[in-house]
Amino acid sequence: MSKEIKIEICTASVESVIAAENGGADRVELCSDLFEGGLTPGIGTFFLAKEKTSIPINVMIRPRGGDFCYSDIEFEVMMREARFFKEAGAASLVFGILTSDGEIDMERAAKLIEIARPLPVTFHRAFDMTRDAFRSLDNLISLGVERVLTSGLESSALEGAYTLKGLVEKAEDKIIVMPGAGINERNFSRLHGIVHAKEYHMGLSSAVKSKMEYHGGRVFMGGLLRQDEFSLSITGEDKVRKIKALIS
Numbered sequence: 001m002s003k004e005i006k007i008e009i010c011t012a013s014v015e016s017v018i019a020a021e022n023g024g025a026d027r028v029e030l031c032s033d034l035f036e037g038g039l040t041p042g043i044g045t046f047f048l049a050k051e052k053t054s055i056p057i058n059v060m061i062r063p064r065g066g067d068f069c070y071s072d073i074e075f076e077v078m079m080r081e082a083r084f085f086k087e088a089g090a091a092s093l094v095f096g097i098l099t100s101d102g103e104i105d106m107e108r109a110a111k112l113i114e115i116a117r118p119l120p121v122t123f124h125r126a127f128d129m130t131r132d133a134f135r136s137l138d139n140l141i142s143l144g145v146e147r148v149l150t151s152g153l154e155s156s157a158l159e160g161a162y163t164l165k166g167l168v169e170k171a172e173d174k175i176i177v178m179p180g181a182g183i184n185e186r187n188f189s190r191l192h193g194i195v196h197a198k199e200y201h202m203g204l205s206s207a208v209k210s211k212m213e214y215h216g217g218r219v220f221m222g223g224l225l226r227q228d229e230f231s232l233s234i235t236g237e238d239k240v241r242k243i244k245a246l247i248s
Contacts (some may be wrong), residue, residue, distance in 0.1 A: 012032055023241045041059060077090075082112055137177075165195050
């Protein structure tokens with residue numbers, strides 16, 4: 001495989017950013033709350049990650065979980081967060097915004113892009129909730145978006161592999177199509193053999209046991225659908241290294 005292939009790791013903690021860098025990742029996407037699919041990160045996490053590492057940090061701009069059709073207030077939040085993280089030193093901004101009928105919200109996306117400049121922007125997997133992947137790709141190209149993260153409108157990149165292949169071919173050098181969702185060290189080679197993308201987005205997390213020794217067992221901090229509160233999800237440095245070894 002070509003050494004020109006770049007690997008972006010999705011992270012939600014300073015520890016994960018450090019692990020991604022140590023594993024050889026080319027950059028990270030920094031979020032909070034990966035259980036919701038990734039929201040805007042905390043400012044403390046962002047600043048400390050920048051202090052502890054030199055890896056490029058792309059910042060998610062997403063005010064809540066759920067769909068990508070935002071109210072006027074939510075959009076104002078997104079614009080303010082975009083300005084803040086641009087000025088704070090983000091390498092790139094990551095966002096996605098749709099109309100109620102499942103199309104790219106061209107007007108609002110253009111406003112966020114204007115705020116982000118001169119930083120590059122990534123349109124995230126809101127793309128996968130649109131009606132037509134190829135029409136949506138044309139719209140992002142017309143907006144001047146540098147990169148789109150997509151699973152090919154499927155639940156995982158492997159399921160959407162042949163749509164991704166078509167998107168990569170259509171994109172040529174006008175936009176980077178970056179496959180993501182469910183990619184790991186076990187299926188990466190198979191996916192790349194179909195898609196032949198230049199960049200890939202991965203989580204590659206590992207479960208780390210919490211330092212808590214006492215487990216009360218009666219009180220929970222989340223709802224019925226919740227993660228194990230005594231297990232932490234941190235980027236697996238060894239997993240990143242395995243992916244890098246596959247493309248070297």
